[in-house]
Amino acid sequence: MDQTYNKKQKGKLLIQILIPILVTQFGMFSMSFFDTMMSGRFSPNDLAGVAIGSSIWVAVFSGLNGILLAVTPIVSQLIGGKRENEVAYNVIQAIYLSFVIGLAVIIIGSFLLDPLLNMMSLEDEVRRIAMDYLKALSFGILPLFIYNVLRSFIDALGKTRVSMLITLSALPINVIFNYFLIFGKLGLPKLGGVGAGYASAITYWLIMGIAFFVTAKHYPFSSFQLFKTVHRISIKKWKEILIIGVPIGFSMFFETSIFSAVTLLMSVFDTITIASYQAAVNFASFLYMVPLSISMALTILVGFEAGAGRLKDAKEYSWIGVSLGVMMAIFCGLILLIFRFEIASFYTTDAKVLELTAHFLLFALFFQLSDAIQAPIQGALRGYKDVNMTLMMSLISYWIIGLPVGYILAMHTSLGPVGYWIGLISGLAVGALTLSMRLIYIQKKFKQLKQI
Incomplete structure (x- = not known):
């Protein structure tokens, strides 16, 4: 990455880094999207089962992978501070840590998954599909976690286009294997939604292998010689990574x-309601890739500038990113409003599921504006290595405000399942407001420290 000297240059560099991240995020999320969509074409039960399994997996993966995202601000600040000789050691230790985390997920999941699904009042067939889908997906957990460390390293150097190309090269494979394994083509067994889990696992192994090859053989990644030395495990370095990564x-x-x-x-509602809710959440999560990608780009750029001591530049990147997020949210919201029935038809041909999904998508529209503010600000704060407040506000806005409000509205008013959407939107709005205040405080704090 190069230093920028005005807002026009900053905007251009942000877009250059952002677009490949956005394509990559859409590509990674598309695996879950196509799993859910193609399973819905098999049957409503498979749609509900895969959507529930995918929802559980995304929550677990996002949280644990967030720990590994610490690699991005660590490496970007090392590069900005001209300490390139420390990069390889940090990345290798993160790979070791990712393996341990992935192994722990597999072991713990084997004990907790069954009780978790039993807590849900699901039809037997829906429960079976969700369980078997997650079991199939588990074969790809280790390579996926390792890949995301390598991807964080690649992105921290500003070479986000490389991550994009790796993901895009694997996505068609995922869709093809989905088709073969869900619908039983070319003599393969007809597995329904469970086949989507195996297809994703195969894809995760593929992208890990490509990432290893690229980082070992292609400049500028090869200049860091990540795999030249076999480093011993360092618990001390793991702790440094976890201090930043665990809050993330x-x-x-x-x-x-x-x-x-x-x-x-x-789960107290019928299968039609569950399937419709999951389809709407799946698409809302798909749109969330836009502010999330802006967030990841800001972590790289703010971290680079903060590491170099250019605090004015770091501040400008932060607010350029938030402004871009709001503009994109307005655009995506209009698309959602106009084409909600067409979007719902991606997931199902069942008339009842389609109608209810389109209704739920109206509420997903309001997610976009709060996410457009909250996510980029989180990315900027991570660039400053300020991660504890984002953790606290996520807990408060979602679990202390959003979920209780949603439960009360859904279970004790005539709103029904719509109440949960209103509760979550309320939590998001609170989070966006408080994190905005936190970013302003951190920027003032860094400026004062530099003056001292």
Whole structure:
């Protein structure tokens, strides 16, 4: 990355880094999107089962992968501070840590998954599909976590286009294997929604292998010689990564797991309602990739400038990113409003599910504006390595405000399942406001420290 000297240059560099991240995020999320959409074409039960399984998986993965995202601000600040010789050691230790985390997920999941699904009042077939889908997906957990460390390293160097190309090269494979395994083509067994889990696992192994090859053989990544030395495990370095990564991970977990909690609470409704809610959440999460990508780009750029001591530039990047997020939210909201029935038809051909999904998508529209403010600000704060407040506000806005308000409205008023949407929107709005105040405070604090 190069230093910028005015807002026009900053905007241009932000877009250059953002677009590949956005395509990559859409590509990664598209695996879950196509899993849910193609399973819905098999049957409503498979749509509900895969959507529930995907919701649980996204919550777990987002939280634990958030820990590994600590690699991005660590590496970007090392690069900005001209300490490139420390990069390889940090990345390798993160790879070791990712393996341990992935192994822990597999072991713990084998004990907790069954009781978790039993807590939900699901039809037997829906429960079976959700369970088997997650079991199939588990074969790809280790390579996925390792890939995301390598991706964070690649992105921290500003080479986000490389991550994009890796993901895009694997996405068609995922869709093809979905088709073969869900519908039983080319002599393969007809597995329904469970086949989507195996297809994703195969894809995760593929992208990890490509990432290893690229970082070892292609400049500028090869200049860091990540794999030249076999480093010993350093618990001390793991602790440094976890100090930054755990708050990021828990913050992301609180954001994503709230939808799993709502799914659990909504299990008192019928399968049509569950399937419609999950389809709407799936698409709302798809749109969330826009502010999330802006957030990731800001972590790279703010971290680079903060590491170099250019605090004015870091501040300008922060607010340029938030402004861009709001503009994109308005655009995505209009698309959602105009084409909600067409979007719902991606997930199902069942008339009742389609109608209710389109209705739920109206409420997803209001997610966009709060997310457009909250997510970029979180990314900027992570660039400053300020992560504890985002953790606290995620807990408060989603679990202390959003979920209780949603439960009261859904269970004790005539709103029904719509009440959960209103509650979550309320929590998002509170989070956006308080994090904005936090970013202003941190920027003033850094400026004062530099003056001292």
